[in-house]
Amino acid sequence: MKAVVCAADELAKGHMRPAKLGPFPIVVVRTPDGSLFALLDKCLHQGGPLSRGRLGATSAGSEDVDDYRFERSGEILRCPWHGYEYDVRDGHLLADPSRHLGTFTAREEDGNIIVER
Amino acid sequence: MAEVEKPNIIDVDIHERADTHDLLPHLDPKFRHYIEQAGWVPDRALPFAQLTVGGLDRADAKTPDGRPGGSDLGLMREQLLDEYDHEYGILTGWLNAGALHPGWSEFKTALMSAYNDWQIENWLDKEDRLVGSININPHDPQGAVREIERLASHPKMVQVMMYIGPSESAYGEPQYHPIYEAAERHGLVVSIHHSENSPTALGFHRYFIEWHTAVPQVFMSEAISLIFNGVFDKYPDLTVILVEGGFSYVPHLMWRADQQYRELYAEVPWVKRLPSDIIRAHMRFATQPVEEFTAEQFDQIVDQMGSDELICFSTDYPHWDFDSPLESLPADLSDDLKRKIFSENARKVYQRLPAPQAATT
Numbered sequence: 366m367k368a369v370v371c372a373a374d375e376l377a378k379g380h381m382r383p384a385k386l387g388p389f390p391i392v393v394v395r396t397p398d399g400s401l402f403a404l405l406d407k408c409l410h411q412g413g414p415l416s417r418g419r420l421g422a423t424s425a426g427s428e429d430v431d432d433y434r435f436e437r438s439g440e441i442l443r444c445p446w447h448g449y450e451y452d453v454r455d456g457h458l459l460a461d462p463s464r465h466l467g468t469f470t471a472r473e474e475d476g477n478i479i480v481e482r
Numbered sequence: 483m484a485e486v487e488k489p490n491i492i493d494v495d496i497h498e499r500a501d502t503h504d505l506l507p508h509l510d511p512k513f514r515h516y517i518e519q520a521g522w523v524p525d526r527a528l529p530f531a532q533l534t535v536g537g538l539d540r541a542d543a544k545t546p547d548g549r550p551g552g553s554d555l556g557l558m559r560e561q562l563l564d565e566y567d568h569e570y571g572i573l574t575g576w577l578n579a580g581a582l583h584p585g586w587s588e589f590k591t592a593l594m595s596a597y598n599d600w601q602i603e604n605w606l607d608k609e610d611r612l613v614g615s616i617n618i619n620p621h622d623p624q625g626a627v628r629e630i631e632r633l634a635s636h637p638k639m640v641q642v643m644m645y646i647g648p649s650e651s652a653y654g655e656p657q658y659h660p661i662y663e664a665a666e667r668h669g670l671v672v673s674i675h676h677s678e679n680s681p682t683a684l685g686f687h688r689y690f691i692e693w694h695t696a697v698p699q700v701f702m703s704e705a706i707s708l709i710f711n712g713v714f715d716k717y718p719d720l721t722v723i724l725v726e727g728g729f730s731y732v733p734h735l736m737w738r739a740d741q742q743y744r745e746l747y748a749e750v751p752w753v754k755r756l757p758s759d760i761i762r763a764h765m766r767f768a769t770q771p772v773e774e775f776t777a778e779q780f781d782q783i784v785d786q787m788g789s790d791e792l793i794c795f796s797t798d799y800p801h802w803d804f805d806s807p808l809e810s811l812p813a814d815l816s817d818d819l820k821r822k823i824f825s826e827n828a829r830k831v832y833q834r835l836p837a838p839q840a841a842t843t
Contacts, residue, residue: 410774410809411804411805411806411809411810412806412808412809413540413542413806414542417541417542418535418541419535419541443535444535445535445536445540445541445542446540446541446542446802446803446804447534447802447803447804448533448534448535448802
């Protein structure tokens with residue numbers, strides 16, 4: 366199964382857009398280093414549309430109260446409803462790495478972004 | 483992907499949203515300048531910024547022109563009423579004087595009248611599937627009763643709405659009883675709802691995650707206040723629904739209150755039944771915000787409550803912790819229990835709901 370999402374230059378670094386692959390709603394992400402990733406556009410919790418959420422950073426693990434640092438800007442997808450955070454690189458849920466969102470292959474081909482599985 | 487069968491839904495917690503200036507045409511003229519010129523806005527006690535994408539709202543429920551979730555009936559239809567084929571949704575408000583500091587009560591009582599008229603004109607008159615709440619200022623019980631009497635004959639008003647705010651008086655205390663007398667007399671449920679100004683047993687804590695974890699505490703306080711102040715002995719046909727605290731705390735509340743009643747009954751001789759019996763007869767609990775349960779865990783909680791008629795489904799649309807009718811409860815609950823939670827339990831206690839409507843699918 367394979368689908369064209371958009372022209373390659375229509376998805377800038379640090380942005381995302383929704384797409385369809387057959388029956389699957391997909392969110393396609395281009396991280397700040399230019400890499401492409403595709404995940405199921407449906408939160409594991411209650412099905413919130415992740416493409417309506419925020420692509421941003423997450424707080425780094427710290428040892429002390431009030432020690433806030435944010436990291437991995439543009440690589441973390443946060444659900445627009447309850448805020449579940451996913452690593453776009455492999456779809457794992459940050460708060461519970463044993464749980465994974467479905468992932469798909471995303472790449473450039475002939476000037477377009479395509480997703481497939 | 484497989485289509486999920488949509489249940490018949492009576493949603494007991496949907497928030498419509500006004501801007502304070504929307505209320506001006508409905509507000510007693512003597513108070514208008516407090517909004518127009520003095521810039522009055524509702525007080526907010528919660529000292530946190532929420533690390534959610536959309537703040538208080540689902541990020542996708544904000545309108546394209548940037549207004550808060552719940553501001554637009556068209557978007558509510560698209561994202562909720564049509565999306566899930568609601569039979570009925572009960573509007574539970576945005577501005578409720580119970581959530582505010584008790585002072586300056588005459589202004590807040592007038593504000594509730596304005597809010598109710600705005601609700602009727604902009605929501606109830608425009609959408610058959612929506613029914614409403616008579617928002618009151620509980621800290622002005624006489625004014626609250628006047629407002630109930632003013633609107634009780636409205637065919638789409640199904641309940642009286644009181645939010646929990648910073649007042650240290652729990653809602654079972656005698657000064658609030660005239661409100662319950664009026665609600666009972668008119669067949670109106672009383673809905674008690676959480677707010678940003680609802681404290682925990684220790685105030686607001688250090689972090690939002692602590693405060694939000696402890697939301698059920700204040701509902702336990704309100705429930706025991708209603709029970710031990712004899713509200714349900716005094717008003718035997720009254721039903722109170724607690725909204726936005728979930729329901730998983732209820733078995734513990736029942737066990738604890740029953741034990742105290744056995745030991746300390748003599749202090750409250752006007753209470754004639756075990757608290758758990760009173761809860762089953764007079765109290766209901768809205769589902770949201772529901773934890774992630776397996777069907778087995780869910781069934782155990784219902785079993786521990788001693789009744790499958792106490793839980794009523796709620797989405798809390800458009801807020802960030804919205805619960806989806808299709809995904810928030812375990813999929814493998816029995817059809818009978820799902821039917822009760824999604825619609826029949828609410829239909830049983832909301833006597834003033836219009837007759838059942840056929841589902842559209």
